[in-house]
Amino acid sequence: MKIGELARATGTRIETIRFYEREGLLPAAERTEANYRIYTEAHVQRLAFVRHCRSLDMALEEIRVLLHFKDSPGEDCGAVNxxxxxxxxxxxxxxxxxxxxxxxxxRLRAQCQAIQASSLCGILSELAQGAGSDQASSAPGATDHVPGASCPCPRS
Known part of the structure; x- marks a missing residue:
């Protein structure tokens, strides 16, 4: 199957498939004389494995380790645990x-209990007061509140 067919079969964007190939998570596909990638059922299964790991928010390095053990069925699985x-x-x-x-x-939401002019909004006032302080940058989740935001890798 060609890359578009693999993408449709697995619900994965073509760019993500190429990314996983570059990262070594998917083996390089054979190529036709016209230089099209040709994928097999093994690619479908491996991509499904990678996607499942990503859905569990695993990092690429963690997935590489798991793939190593998946590819080496005789090894002890203590490292997997x-x-x-x-x-x-x-x-x-x-x-x-x-x-x-x-x-x-x-706590912030409790600062404004009534609908009023935004100039009187306790939430906006509190956000403005903390905008330049260390409290704003050290607040829980201030920099990585989006799951997986620390990893630039595609998810789908």
Whole structure:
């Protein structure tokens, strides 16, 4: 199948498939005489594996490690367990950060209880006061409030 067919079969953008190839997560496809990539069912399965890992918010390096073990079925899976344990820890940390962010947003929301002129809005006033302070840049989730924002890699 050609790249467009692989994209449709897996619900993955063509640019993402090429990115995963460049990153070594997908093996290079064979090429036709006309230089078209030709993908196999093995590519479909591997791409599905990578996408599932990405849906669990795993980083590319984590996926590389998992693929190594997937490609080496005789190896001990202790490192896989350790990787997942570490990832669970990162997720738990993020959950706590998001809970602190939620509390801060609820506290901020409580600053304005009535519909009034925006010049009197407690939320806007509080945001303006904290805009230049260290509090704004160190607030929970201030720089990475979007899941996966620290990783520039495509998800789909």
């Amino acid at each position: 350790a990787l997942l344990d570490a990832h669970i820890g990162h997720v738990a940390d993020r959950v706590q950060e998001l809970q602190r962010l939620e509390q801060e947003l609820r």
